[in-house]
Amino acid sequence: MTRDAKPSPLTLVIFGASGDLAKRKLIPAIYNLYKSKYLPEDFVILGVSRSKLSDDDFRGRVFHDAGFIDFESEDQSKVDEFARRLFYQAIDTSSSDDYGLVKERMDSLAVEFKTGDDAIFYLSTPPVLYDKIPRFLADHGLHRAENGYRRLVVEKPFGTSLASAKELNRSLLEFFPEDEIYRIDHYLGKETVQNLLITRFANGVFEPLWNRNYIHHVEITNAENIGVGSRGGYYDKSGALRDMLQNHLMQVVAHVAMEPPIAPDAVSIRKEKSKLFESLRPIKEADVAKFAIRGQYTSSRVKGELVKGYREEDGVPDDSKTETFAALKFYIDNWRWAGVPFYVRTGKCLPTKVTEVTITFKQPPHMLFRRRHEGFENGYNQLVLRIQPDEGLLLNVGMKIPGEGFHVKNVGMDFHYSDLVDESDVPEAYGRLLLDCMRGDATLYAHGDSVENCWEFVEPILNAWENDPTIPVYGYPAGTWGPDVADDMIEPEELEWRSPCRRLTDDTSFCEL
């Protein structure tokens, strides 16, 4: 990121400011941007929500026990400087009249901090308010400004079904044009998700191979080693497919599979993503059992500790059928990917926290040499693109084992992001995305059409899971890689999911358990 293109002076209004996201992610991310001099001198933050707090209460709250920054060990003069730009307004967010208070506060802060007319409204509230807040802002003329922009940042979930996503898009568009709506998907803010595009489109070595002629299949694994914790109430209405797959992982699929955009800008990338999502072969409700597997973690001992099962978590009903694990197999019906299966899995309470993409290349046309049967020795080269943690890239290639004969062993060539950058200078996802929004760059935000396309794709699966009692919810012991049946998804039989460990290059047979 460059500090040269500083955004113009602005007011950032955060709705839902007394909530968890503001405290754990947004305020620390903005502070980091401020400290690292990415922000203009003239900027101010106005937190808005229902809790009755003074400006000082709000500051105390967001600085205490914050997310990834320990404000107490920061340079206190910087923290004070930042705090002087932080304000709070309590309102009843579901009453239009109260938005008059927001307007008054914005007007006076704009004069005091010389921020002019530019403003961003960040919706970090429960989704029921998503269609109200833009309307109430408009009631007070806050959605437009004569001499500046008015942008709306919306947190997920963007609907819970195709119909609700369409309705949400329609209602947002009533007051803000599409190019001023920024649907945030924090996976798009991850450096390594962006790096998928660089890997593909900046390297002559991969580009010719990136298609059905050379790629056997594509795997995407997203694993978390913790359960739903205190979010049981939310999660039970959501499940793995809605929470992770429909949004974050489908964006990763788009980066792996879309056609090259004509330029690396928002319009060109969005166009290619839309085309890709439109090419997804629909999974019919009747075929869901064949292409999708759902699971739920059950109680087990992980490293000697007893871990609760999902149904024992707070806020989760005893008979819940919500999936904490989902695995899909699907196809992309276009020229590049015809016949290449894509496998995507995500789950809570798996053995480790990891997200990675594995491209498995086809075998050579004729197997000349004998391979040792240990580890991954079956003649398929793999390229692993590690999104987190230990971000990097690993290419498995066959090499001759020194000595007599021609025996082949697969070895890994690896690159770790940590070798390339000073990690303290890499903004985390929220910081990166917020800065882009301030600069008016929507490249890394989700377009309304793509969101609808992805809902359209997952909806038959959700419907079948909801309506067909014959489709099992497989239990899997916490700390394992999900239901056994998911292991058999990858074809042919000799192949299986790559079993990732915390470190990119760990021996694949070793995991945290």
Ligand code: BG6
């Ligand atoms: C969120 C989901 O969007 O992403 C959470 O709601 C999940 O359930 C989180 O834990 C994962 O994000 P990350 O960046 O830790 O992979």
